[in-house]
Amino acid sequence: MAEPLLELRDVSAGYGEAVVLEEISLNIMDGAGLALLGRNGVGKSTLIQTIMGFTHLVKGTVHWRGQDITRLKPYQRARAGIGWIPQERDIFPSLSVEENLGVVARPGLWDRAKVFGLFPRLEERRANMGNQLSGGEQQMLAIARTLMTNPSLLLLDEPLEGLAPIVVEELGRAIADMTKQGGMTLVMVEQHAEVALRMTDTAVIIERGRIAHRGRSSELIRDQATLDRFIGLNIGT
Amino acid sequence: MDPHLWLKRKGRISPYEVAFWPIVLVLPFWLFPTYLSLSSQIAITALFCISLDLILGYAGIISLGHAAFFGIGAYAAGLLSAHGWGEPLSGLAFAAVVAAFAGWIVSFMIVRVQHLALLMITLGLGFLLVELANSLGSFTGGADGLQGIDTWKLLGVWKFSFWGKTAYAYSLAVLFILFLVCRRIVRSPFGLTLEAIRENPDRTTALGAPNRAHLQKIFTLSAGIAGIAGALLAQTTETVSLESLGFQRSAEIAIMLILGGTGRLYGAILGAIIFMVARDQLAGMNPQYWYFWIGLLLMIVVLFMPRGILGGLERLAAFGRRR
Numbered sequence: 001m002a003e004p005l006l007e008l009r010d011v012s013a014g015y016g017e018a019v020v021l022e023e024i025s026l027n028i029m030d031g032a033g034l035a036l037l038g039r040n041g042v043g044k045s046t047l048i049q050t051i052m053g054f055t056h057l058v059k060g061t062v063h064w065r066g067q068d069i070t071r072l073k074p075y076q077r078a079r080a081g082i083g084w085i086p087q088e089r090d091i092f093p094s095l096s097v098e099e100n101l102g103v104v105a106r107p108g109l110w111d112r113a114k115v116f117g118l119f120p121r122l123e124e125r126r127a128n129m130g131n132q133l134s135g136g137e138q139q140m141l142a143i144a145r146t147l148m149t150n151p152s153l154l155l156l157d158e159p160l161e162g163l164a165p166i167v168v169e170e171l172g173r174a175i176a177d178m179t180k181q182g183g184m185t186l187v188m189v190e191q192h193a194e195v196a197l198r199m200t201d202t203a204v205i206i207e208r209g210r211i212a213h214r215g216r217s218s219e220l221i222r223d224q225a226t227l228d229r230f231i232g233l234n235i236g237t
Numbered sequence: 238m239d240p241h242l243w244l245k246r247k248g249r250i251s252p253y254e255v256a257f258w259p260i261v262l263v264l265p266f267w268l269f270p271t272y273l274s275l276s277s278q279i280a281i282t283a284l285f286c287i288s289l290d291l292i293l294g295y296a297g298i299i300s301l302g303h304a305a306f307f308g309i310g311a312y313a314a315g316l317l318s319a320h321g322w323g324e325p326l327s328g329l330a331f332a333a334v335v336a337a338f339a340g341w342i343v344s345f346m347i348v349r350v351q352h353l354a355l356l357m358i359t360l361g362l363g364f365l366l367v368e369l370a371n372s373l374g375s376f377t378g379g380a381d382g383l384q385g386i387d388t389w390k391l392l393g394v395w396k397f398s399f400w401g402k403t404a405y406a407y408s409l410a411v412l413f414i415l416f417l418v419c420r421r422i423v424r425s426p427f428g429l430t431l432e433a434i435r436e437n438p439d440r441t442t443a444l445g446a447p448n449r450a451h452l453q454k455i456f457t458l459s460a461g462i463a464g465i466a467g468a469l470l471a472q473t474t475e476t477v478s479l480e481s482l483g484f485q486r487s488a489e490i491a492i493m494l495i496l497g498g499t500g501r502l503y504g505a506i507l508g509a510i511i512f513m514v515a516r517d518q519l520a521g522m523n524p525q526y527w528y529f530w531i532g533l534l535l536m537i538v539v540l541f542m543p544r545g546i547l548g549g550l551e552r553l554a555a556f557g558r559r560r
Contacts, residue, residue, distance in 0.1 A: 052443060078445030086443070092436040102244055102426065103433040104444040112243065149444055
């Protein structure tokens with residue numbers, strides 16, 4: 001059997017003394033897509049931050065391409081090929097779009113021409129400062145900036161949150177294009193569960209810091225009872 | 238393909254820069270041939286100011302004790318000369334290594350603290366070194382200053398004369414070379430990452446930048462350049478005093494940088510020129526109260542041109558282009 005790209009073994013983690021995640025084990029195969037679902041505050045973003053190495057790991061191990069990376073610092077994990085797009089976007093406000101894209105850019109499939117092809121609006125605004133962009137443009141820039149580091153795994157934390165429906169549609173299309181073009185592995189936390197489920201192969205529902213359900217995304221999108229029970233979501237099919 | 242090719246293109250020298258340096262080089266020789274000592278002091282101060290710009294303007298490290306490295310460089314070159322080796326270029330290299338080493342040691346503390354703690358540590362470092370130099374009077378000359386510095390001819394040819402032609406040419410040449418080095422650094426991927434660290438250190442870590450290592454590198458480099466500036470002062474004036482390490486010098490250099498504009502390198506040069514010329518002229522008019530005018534100028538600049546005089550001029554030029 002092929003080796004998973006990322007594997008979490010029995011991970012419990014949190015912030016300081018507070019343990020948010022308990023005994024999480026999951027595998028992500030190369031080129032696959034995983035949706036992380038759950039209500040607000042159940043630990044989805046903490047799980048993403050644990051993969052990046054920003055939380056306090058109480059127990060368990062994190063493996064990347066079979067290697068134990070539990071003790072690696074966040075920047076070393078990023079250099080190994082894990083790209084994280086945070087909920088807050090964290091654009092560098094007084095750097096231009098072009099400069100934002102250049103920070104820690106690494107050679108690979110994704111270069112400026114390719115990310116401008118994916119987000120033509122960024123090319124139009126290449127000379128603008130980060131703080132002169134709209135929310136949707138900032139999100140595009142956050143994704144494009146991480147793509148410029150040419151990651152193998154992309155962790156997307158609520159990329160569509162707070163955006164206008166038309167921008168949600170545009171960004172959703174761009175994320176789908178991006179994963180297709182780059183053959184990229186994707187972990188997506190998203191309140192718009194139906195969008196996340198349509199873009200991924202498998203899904204995990206987190207409840208109070210533990211995995212409450214796991215299964216195929218295509219099946220979960222039709223499993224109204226489970227969606228309603230764990231995330232209070234009613235998808236009109 | 239190199240993902241930073243655009244950065245290299247962007248870093249090309251502009252016509253304004255090509256025009257700037259010959260003017261700076263020739264103007265003092267032509268306009269103030271008998272006043273070159275001030276010009277060489279300006280060049281040295283500009284270099285010191287550039288060293289602060291590297292850490293404050295680009296990397297966001299606030300320091301109120303940067304004169305510590307200026308003073309270490311001054312004492313290193315001065316002591317070397319006072320003990321029998323007055324060759325200026327090797328003196329500069331020695332001062333750079335000593336100051337950079339001191340900077341590297343301090344950088345381990347600097348990268349672990351922020352904000353007020355950073356201010357206090359840098360301030361404390363300055364006080365500590367002044368007292369250390371004062372207490373080692375038999376070695377450093379204490380409050381009387383270091384005696385017996387004798388700077389040899391530059392390249393064995395040009396003597397450091399009373400008129401200060403050699404001192405000015407030497408200081409300006411060192412400023413120009415190190416400016417080019419700093420310009421190359423700040424317009425490299427490393428420089429861009431420093432700016433990003435200044436904006437949001439957590440994000441740069443998440444993108445794969447080793448923040449602490451980057452900050453340590455720039456702090457060490459900055460200390461080395463400050464040390465070279467200090468050594469230039471020691472060699473061209475043949476004196477080193479406790480004042481070279483003191484808080485006033487650290488504060489003045491920060492004022493110059495804020496006046497000129499941080500994060501631009503040219504802002505450091507402009508700030509040094511404005512401050513030094515203003516001090517010279519205002520102190521001539523009123524030796525006791527000249528700081529009043531500097532304070533007023535600083536308040537006006539901070540209120541109306543928060544990005545410094547150069548930043549204000551850039552905004553004005555951008556406004557003109559839009560119209």
